Amino acid sequence: MARILVTGSTDGIGLETARTLQAQGHEVAFHARSAERAAGLGGEEVLVGDLASLEQTKALAAAAGKFDVVVHNAGIGGQDERAMTGDGIERTFQVNVLAPYVLTALMPRPQRLVYLTSGLESVGVADLADLQYERKPWHGMQAYSDSKLHDVALAFAVARLWPEVYSNAVDPGWIKTKLGGANATDELPIGAATQVWLATGAGDALVTGRYFKWRQQLRPNPAVNDRAYQDGLLRACADLSGVELPL
Template sequence: MATVLVTGSSDGIGRQTALDLVAGGHRVVLHARSDARAEQARSAVPGAADVVVGDLGSLASTRALADQVSALGTLDAVVHNAGVGGQDERRLTEDGHELTFQVNVLAPYLLTALTPTPARLVYLTSGLEAQGEPHLDDLDFARRPWDGMQAYCDSKLWDVVLALAVARHRPGTLSNAVDPGWIKTRMGGAGATDELPAGADTSVWLATSDDDAARVTGRYLHRRQLRAPNPAATDVDLQERFLARAAELTGATLPAA
């Protein structure tokens, strides 16, 4: 039995991931951005062991969330599932960052930096990471014309960069990025092609399976198969510059292994 935290588990792929983990006999810690959403999560996944609460659109709230997670002790796995889709307009958080970047990228970075290192880390990305552009000098779209879909693609590229960078810095941890596919969720929309179980399957497998194929690290996967990510994601120099920039923006440095 593994103890697994799933961020953003009050609905969508995160909830399905939590349900599948519970069904597999694992101990699951849910996450929601508010107390009200936490109650929804508890009702939707009644077999979960615990719920932690924190708004990933706030660095202060994410730090408080990291404290809650740290108090649980070292987990076996964390599935960084929480995220937002493309925004119709550029929205800034209380910290002055563009919302998509902060929730999808800075928050999982900060949680990774501030919590005990689990044996396995899974970062959800998207096939749209292939269209991401690595503008380290304009992560918040402060200078570029606003394009909500491009901001989302960029954030998903940075999620792959983060997963691969963590794999290098923490060789004792299996750290991978997963494209769940185009799933029928509120974010995916009615036109999506795949059902929720397909979106959760690879994350559950990577977080818990002892199959040799699941015990990889520093990889990008879709439907349990290895895929080649955006070439920018494998650029070690870019990974290092991203980690340095994320540390500057959050005040938290990713600890060495």
């Protein structure tokens, strides 16, 4: 059985993923952004850290220890207005992209990494010159789509640079959660199934540098295969966080 961390696992897809893995007998650590949210999980092992804070994200990485698998599930949706974190970084980019980058770079290298993305990565724009919407007009849904494109690029970059690690990206679908909204078409178990499959390395899940939805491999936005874009994104994340991805 594996030791697995699922970020953003106090509700929604993250909670469903963690509970399913736990039911299979795996040792699962949950993650909450605050002590208040952690308290709702009862006696589970819970790591606490707000991913909108670089200090807390780095502390989370230091406290986490060694895991066989990390599922980077935590994220936020499109914001109505451009908002900055206490680190002076645009919030959507910091939570959805920079935080999983920092955790990946600082935590001991696991056997398997799963990064949650969205089908909206298909309309994301790989604009390394303005990752934080400092110059172009703010558009919350586009910023979200861009962040999900960056997540796929991050997964693919790690797969390329760390060939001993299985690193993949997952679109869970339009799932009935707080983020998905009342009109979403699919139930929680569907949204968690692919992450569970990849996390356990079951059957034909031991692959890397792939993009999946519902356990089917899909073709992502072509931009994610551009090594210059991958490397530029890693460099931007390193510059913003002060943390280099070890090679």
